[in-house]
Amino acid sequence: MPTLSSRAALSLLALFAAQFALPARALVPDAGPVTPAVPTAVDAPVALLVDLGSGQVLHARNPDRRFMPASVTKVMTLYLAFELIEAGRLDPAQVFMMSPGVARNWRRKGSTMFLDAGERVRVDDLLLGIANVSANDGAAVLAEGQAGSVPAWISxxxxxxxxxxxxxxxxxxxxxxxxxxxxxxxxNDLVALARAMITRHPDKFGYYVGRAGFDYKGIAQVNHDPMIGRVAGADGIKTGFTNESGFSYLGTAQRNGQRLVLVVAGVENGRLRARVARAYAEWGFSAFDRKPLFPTGAVVAEARVQNGDSLHVPLKAGGPVAINLPRGSDSVLTATVRYDGPLRAPIAAGQEVAVLEVTAPGVAPARIPLYAAEAVATAGPIDRIINAVAGVFS
Known part of the structure; x- marks a missing residue:
């Protein structure tokens, strides 16, 4: 992600202005059912709801307060495993054994997939057990099997x-x-983790995460995710609970091309966590008009390039661009492209180089990553001359 410390801004193309000419309420039908209320601070001391596509924060309460995530920690173990599979350093068909040391520390300890010392288990089953029945033993076997030791995996x-x-x-x-x-x-950190997992590894996320349960060795267990099967479009991700941490949850749901990610923590019991999670999801999908700005593939703007065979590079988002406005709002939108500029060649096609920031009164800004729509090579001698002349008249 480019930093925004040294900011250079560009005006957006005429397409953006044309999109904004339409009032927000003309783009979305009537709300229909009454919008659920946002859960209170008493129910959820820590809460965060984010539109993953735009990065727009729909609701935040103590998003930077540190808390103990309990089993939500396993999301990092899953993400690391997905990264290693992608890099060719881990294979779902690999078989790891529960060593005597891991068995002493983790056999039947808390949530489990009932592994025994000396038992051999496929990585594929370990990942399914970790994701869907929160297997403490499975996470430890995976860690030692891939990294050589649990501490090495934690590092x-x-x-x-x-x-x-x-x-x-x-x-x-x-x-x-x-x-x-x-x-x-x-x-905030858990949303960043969820974003990385879903965007970098959509196929692995779709395969391993969000099942109704897991049956291993003839032992069927259910997934206690509070949204799967109860909230339309829910994929779940991970619940957490210990006496020290209370009840927490990292979850996601997708409807009509919009994906929300939510975090709640410090909730006092599991039933309340379920109600809070569902209320946040339903509120997020119903309390806003989602105003489309650019279709997939549209060139949003262009950025200046230094030392390239072109003076500018066109910019596009990774998908359709939309912003959430309070339902019925006719707010005026402002958009700016921010990047550390001028950009320096060479630039690869698809390289993330800028951020589109869209703001409106009364809502948090949306910050959408922008990518180079085409490659820009380093300028040769003739290109430098042409660019120098063009720069004089630009």
């Missing part, structure tokens, strides 16, 4: 977290079992 988790910008997080176990506060995170 990789923390390096991965930093690479994702999760500066408010630290992991002390692969599964979130109580560790005297060594493991902590924030709602």
């Amino acid at each position: 990789a988790m923390n390096r991965t977290a930093l690479a994702l910008g999760m500066t408010g997080s630290h992991f002390g176990t692969p599964n979130g079992f109580p560790d005297e506060g060594q493991t902590f995170t924030t709602a």
Whole structure:
């Protein structure tokens, strides 16, 4: 993600102005059912609801407060596994064994897939067990099997977290079992993790996450996710609970091309967590008009390029661009492209180089990553001359 510390701004193309000429309420039909209320701070001391496509924060309460994520920690273990599979360093068909050391520490400890010392299990089953029945033993077997030791895996988790910008997080176990506060995170960090998992590994996310349960060795267990099967479009992700942390949840749902991610933490019991999670999801989908700005593939703007065979590079988003406005609002939108500029060649097609920031009164800004629509090579001698002349008259 480009930094925004040294900001250069461009005017958007005429397409953007044309889109804004339409009032928001003309683009979306009447709300219909009464919009659910936002859960209170008493019910959910920590809460965050984000539109994943636009990055727009729909609701936030203490999003940077640190808390113990309990089993939500396993989302980082899953993400790290997906990254390793993509890199060819882990194979779902691999077989790992529960070592005597892992068995001493994790056999039948908390949520389990009932592994025994010396038992051999496929990585595919470990990932399904971790994702859907919160297998503490499965996470430890995976960690030792791939990294050589559980501490080595935990070190990789923390390096991965930093690479994702999760500066408010630290992991002390692969599964979130109580560790005297060594493991902590924030709602903002968990949304960043969910975004990376869903956007970088959509196929793996779709295959492993969000099943109704998991049957291993003839032992059928259900997934206790509060939204799967209860909220239309819900994929779930992961629940968490310990006596120290209370009840937490990281979840997602998608409807009509819009994906929301939500985090709640510090909830006092499981039934309340379920109600709060469902209320946030339904509120997020019903309380806003989603105003389309650009279709998939549209060139949004262009950015200046230094030392390239072209003076500018066209910019496009990764998909359709929309912003959420309070239902019935006719707010005037303002959009700016921000990047560290001028950009320096070479630039690869598809490289993330800028951010489209869309603002409106009364709502949090949407920040959509922008990518180079075409490659820009380093300028040769003739290109430099042409660009120098063009620069004089631009």
